[in-house]
Amino acid sequence: MTQELQRFFNENEQGILEEILLHRRDVRGNHFKKDIISEENIDRILQAGLSAPSVGFSQPWEFVLIHNEETKEAVRATFQKENEKAVHQFSDVKKQEYIKLKLEGITEAPLNMAVFYKPKKEPVLGQTSMPNMGKYSVVCAIQNMWLMARSLNIGMGWVSILDPEQVKQILNAPSENQLIGYLCFGYTDMFYNKPELELKKWDYKKLQEEVVIQEKYT
């Protein structure tokens, strides 16, 4: 491999990546528009997922593209049920904030995507000591798609208040598949300039010095 083949990124390109990282948001149903996402853009989002790193190059992912309204309604019903259970877990103060939040955009988003981890029967290079690595590879694919979508000015929301087994049943998924993420994609009327839960003071933004440790814990 010669030096000419190396891609060297410059200051301007680094700045563009930083802007995409900073402007990526979790988008919910109150901001999705109905406009269809073109096949070309769906392909660009999927290709971003397929270029993610995977442990031992196992690429242990499957992506189910969902446009069907009945499927979305069925998934939304499991959200509803799980969300009702969830709210009771929070303290009284938090509960009042919680119920005001719109936490998904399943039926409002023109495109839903269920992303599965498909375990392999054979051992996977790099996964022998840390069995979760395959699932983490799938998460890397989701994050790549999230960033690609944002660069295409398409919002994405990750819905995790769901019973994964119910979603598998709705999608007729093979029993060995494990749901990692249920994603909603669509154009938006706006993107918040900060995380919505930061703006709504659900929690504060941590500073770098709070989460960075030098060399080892004391």
Place this chain on the structure above:
Amino acid sequence: MTQELQRFFNENEQGILEEILLHRRDVRGNHFKKDIISEENIDRILQAGLSAPSVGFSQPWEFVLIHNEETKEAVRATFQKENEKAVHQFSDVKKQEYIKLKLEGITEAPLNMAVFYKPKKEPVLGQTSMPNMGKYSVVCAIQNMWLMARSLNIGMGWVSILDPEQVKQILNAPSENQLIGYLCFGYTDMFYNKPELELKKWDYKKLQEEVVIQEKYT
């Protein structure tokens, strides 16, 4: 929020993100250079991590920056032990390929980083039905850092052939912390133009149609 505050990304910027995604590689010790990574660049990488999405804005991450050679040697020893156990799990043909691969760059990389998931005692919004969501948030931070590093022309390798409990012990980590990724960062003499395990024919690159399902499984 007015329309003026919205960041609209253009075709050129979308293309730059795609190039960063496509040129990101897992870098191992045979390609790391000794050159120090500046504080400024370490900060840019960490800030990319801190701008990752997190479930319920929980930001459940801690990042340990490791320059110390003794610490690296100790981590490398757990790699060695786990790797010797791992090789026996593969078939005879794969075993011969496996032992030829350089699978980490712990001591060669000027900077190592252990990334932990720190569970919260209180319930976390969005994590009530899918308890792994906090760990997945940490993976999103790792993927953001990986991409930021690549844009800075810095290589990163994710080492997963490790005993996570050993690493915690070496770093004196709190018992509730869970190791998600052990990362090696450094400048490189080259980046492969495709995943190394693809070039070395460990496995083939999956096509989009192999992993994309329309609407539901049949």
